Amino acid sequence: MTLKYEPVVTQSVAKQISEQIRRSITNGSLKADDKLPTEAELARQFNVSRPTIREALKRLAAKSLIRSRRGPTGGTFVRAPSMEDMSQDLISSVALMVSLGVFDLTEIAEARHELELACIRLAIKRRTGAETNRMAAEINLQKDQSLTDEEFCASDVRFHRALVDATHNPVMQFQMFTVIEALQPVENMVIFRFRQRKKIIEQHEKILHALLARDLARAEKAIDEQMVYLRESFSQAQEWRRKRDEAKRTASPT
Amino acid sequence: MTLKYEPVVTQSVAKQISEQIRRSITNGSLKADDKLPTEAELARQFNVSRPTIREALKRLAAKSLIRSRRGPTGGTFVRAPSMEDMSQDLISSVALMVSLGVFDLTEIAEARHELELACIRLAIKRRTGAETNRMAAEINLQKDQSLTDEEFCASDVRFHRALVDATHNPVMQFQMFTVIEALQPVENMVIFRFRQRKKIIEQHEKILHALLARDLARAEKAIDEQMVYLRESFSQAQEWRRKRDEAKRTASPT
DNA sequence: ATTTCAATATTTGTCAAGCAAATTAACGCA
DNA sequence: TGCGTTAATTTGCTTGACAAATATTGAAAT
Numbered sequence: 001m002t003l004k005y006e007p008v009v010t011q012s013v014a015k016q017i018s019e020q021i022r023r024s025i026t027n028g029s030l031k032a033d034d035k036l037p038t039e040a041e042l043a044r045q046f047n048v049s050r051p052t053i054r055e056a057l058k059r060l061a062a063k064s065l066i067r068s069r070r071g072p073t074g075g076t077f078v079r080a081p082s083m084e085d086m087s088q089d090l091i092s093s094v095a096l097m098v099s100l101g102v103f104d105l106t107e108i109a110e111a112r113h114e115l116e117l118a119c120i121r122l123a124i125k126r127r128t129g130a131e132t133n134r135m136a137a138e139i140n141l142q143k144d145q146s147l148t149d150e151e152f153c154a155s156d157v158r159f160h161r162a163l164v165d166a167t168h169n170p171v172m173q174f175q176m177f178t179v180i181e182a183l184q185p186v187e188n189m190v191i192f193r194f195r196q197r198k199k200i201i202e203q204h205e206k207i208l209h210a211l212l213a214r215d216l217a218r219a220e221k222a223i224d225e226q227m228v229y230l231r232e233s234f235s236q237a238q239e240w241r242r243k244r245d246e247a248k249r250t251a252s253p254t
Numbered sequence: 255m256t257l258k259y260e261p262v263v264t265q266s267v268a269k270q271i272s273e274q275i276r277r278s279i280t281n282g283s284l285k286a287d288d289k290l291p292t293e294a295e296l297a298r299q300f301n302v303s304r305p306t307i308r309e310a311l312k313r314l315a316a317k318s319l320i321r322s323r324r325g326p327t328g329g330t331f332v333r334a335p336s337m338e339d340m341s342q343d344l345i346s347s348v349a350l351m352v353s354l355g356v357f358d359l360t361e362i363a364e365a366r367h368e369l370e371l372a373c374i375r376l377a378i379k380r381r382t383g384a385e386t387n388r389m390a391a392e393i394n395l396q397k398d399q400s401l402t403d404e405e406f407c408a409s410d411v412r413f414h415r416a417l418v419d420a421t422h423n424p425v426m427q428f429q430m431f432t433v434i435e436a437l438q439p440v441e442n443m444v445i446f447r448f449r450q451r452k453k454i455i456e457q458h459e460k461i462l463h464a465l466l467a468r469d470l471a472r473a474e475k476a477i478d479e480q481m482v483y484l485r486e487s488f489s490q491a492q493e494w495r496r497k498r499d500e501a502k503r504t505a506s507p508t
Numbered sequence: 509a510t511t512t513c514a515a516t517a518t519t520t521g522t523c524a525a526g527c528a529a530a531t532t533a534a535c536g537c538a
Numbered sequence: 539t540g541c542g543t544t545a546a547t548t549t550g551c552t553t554g555a556c557a558a559a560t561a562t563t564g565a566a567a568t
Contacts, residue, residue, distance in 0.1 A: 012520090018316075025350070026353060038547085055521095055522095060316075061313070070531060074547080089347070097340065102334075103424055110423055114372040115369070171357055174348075175365065268550085305553095308521085323560085324558070
C-alpha cells in the first residue's frame with residue numbers, strides 16, 4: 001500500500017516568523033506605532049535571509065498590521081488596525097464569498113433584515129439629531145429626478161449607514177456595514193431594473209418619521225415593509241433572468 | 255515654506271501585482287482550484303523578479319486566497335476561501351481590536367444581545383431537532399459538577415453556537431460566531447469569578463424550552479434575562495477590579 | 509510481467525550580495 | 539540665519555544560486 005499524501009505540518013519559516021510577530025502584537029509586547037527592528041536586524045535575529053523576513057512582513061502588511069516607510073526615520077511600524085481598515089477588509093472578503101456563491105442572495109437579504117431590526121431598536125433609543133438630519137438630507141437628495149441610478153444607490157447606502165450610526169454602538173456598526181456594502185452590488189442589479197424610486201423613498205420616510213417619533217412599532221413595520229418589497233424585486237429579477245436564459249436557449253440550442 | 259510629507263501615491267510593485275491577481279479572482283477570471291503560472295513564469299509575465307512575485311503571493315496567502323505546494327504537480331492554486339477560514343480570520347481580527355480597546359466590553363455585550371435576539375427570531379421558525387438536541391446535550395454537560403471553568407465556558411459557547419445554527423442562515427452564523435468568540439475571553443474573565451453556573455444553566459434551559467415550544471415571547475424574555483445577568487456580573491467585576499487597584503495604590507503609592 | 513527502488517525533473521522555499529529609490533539629517537556656503 | 543547639497547539610512551527590487559519536497563520515469567530484481 002502506498003501512503004496517501006499527508007499535508008506537511010511544518011510551516012514555512014516565513015509564516016512562522018509572521019505568526020510570531022503577530023502574537024507579539026496581539027499579546028501587547030508590541031504596541032501601536034512601535035518600531036520593529038530593521039529588516040536586516042530582524043534577519044540577523046531570526047537567523048534567516050532578508051527576503052524571508054520580507055515575506056513574513058508582507059503577510060502582516062496584507063492584514064494591515066504593519067506599515068513601512070523608507071528613509072532614515074523609516075522602518076516598519078506596528079499599526080493599530082482602525083475599524084475602517086478592518087471594515088474594508090471584511091467587506092471585500094464577504095463580497096468575494098458572495099461572488100463565489102457561498103452566500104445566497106436571499107440569505108443575505110434575510111440577515112440584513114433581521115440585523116436592521118436589531119439596529120432600529122437601539123437607534124430608537126439612542127438616535128440624535130445628527131443622524132436623523134443625515135437621513136433627511138439623503139431622502140431629499142433621492143427625490144432629485146436627475147440623479148443617476150448609481151448616485152441613487154449610493155445615497156441609499158448612506159441612508160442606511162446613518163441608521164446604523166444612530167445605534168451609537170461600534171460593534172453593531174462594524175457588523176452592519178459589511179452586510180450593507182456586500183449587499184449593495186446585488187441591490188444595484190435589482191434596483192436599476194425593477195425597483196421604483198418613489199416606493200423606496202416612501203419607505204425611507206416612514207423609517208425616518210418613526211425614528212423621529214421614537215416609535216418602535218412603526219419603525220419595525222417600516223423595516224418589514226422594506227423587506228417585503230426587496231423580496232418582490234428579487235423574485236421579479238429572477239423571473240426576468242429565467243426568461244432571458246430560456247430565450248437564449250431557444251435561440252441557440254445546444 | 256517646506257512641503258509637508260505627502261504619502262506616496264505610488265504603491266509598491268508587489269502590492270499592485272497582488273491586487274491585480276486578487277481582482278482576477280474576484281471577477282471570476284481565476285476560479286477556485288485554478289493553477290497560477292509558476293513563480294518564474296509570473297516573474298517573466300509581470301517583468302519583475304521572483305522574490306517580488308513571492309511577496310505579492312504571500313500577501314494573498316495571508317488572506318487565504320491561494321495555497322502553494324512544492325513538487326512537479328505543485329504550484330500555486332486559487333483557494334476558494336471557506337466560511338471557516340474567514341470566520342477564523344475575522345475572529346482573530348476582532349479579538350485584536352478588543353484587546354486594543356477599540357470596542358468597549360459593554361458595547362460588545364449589547365451588540366451580542368441584540369444580535370442574539372435577531373437570531374432567536376429566525377431560530378424559532380427554523381430550528382430542527384438537531385440543534386435543540388445539541389443544546390440539550392450541552393445543558394446536560396454543564397450540570398456536571400466536575401467540569402472545570404474552562405470546560406464549562408467552552409460548553410456555553412457551543413450552546414450559543416447551536417442556537418445560531420438553528421437560524422439556518424449562513425450570514426447570520428458568520429456574523430454571530432465572531433461576536434460569540436470575541437466575547438468569550440471577556441466572559442471567561444467574569445465567569446470564573448462572579449457567575450453562578452446554576453443561574454446560567456437555568457437561563458439556558460429557559461431558552462431551550464422556548465425554542466422547543468417555538469414561543470417567541472418567552473424566548474425573547476429569556477435572552478433579555480441573560481443580558482441583565484451579564485450586565486450585573488460585569489459591574490461586579492469592574493467593582494472588584496476597582497477595589498483591587500485601589501488596594502494596590504495604597505500599598506505602594508507613587 | 510510485476511514490483512520495488514533509485515535517479516530525475518519540476519516547483520516552491522531560502523539564501524546571498526548588491527543596486528535603486530525614498531527620505532531625513534547634517535553640512536557647507538552665501 | 540537661511541538655503542541648497544551631500545551623505546547616510548532604510549525599504550524596494552534584482553540576479554543568481556542552492557535546498558527541499560514531490561511526482562514521474564526507468565532500471566533492476568523477483
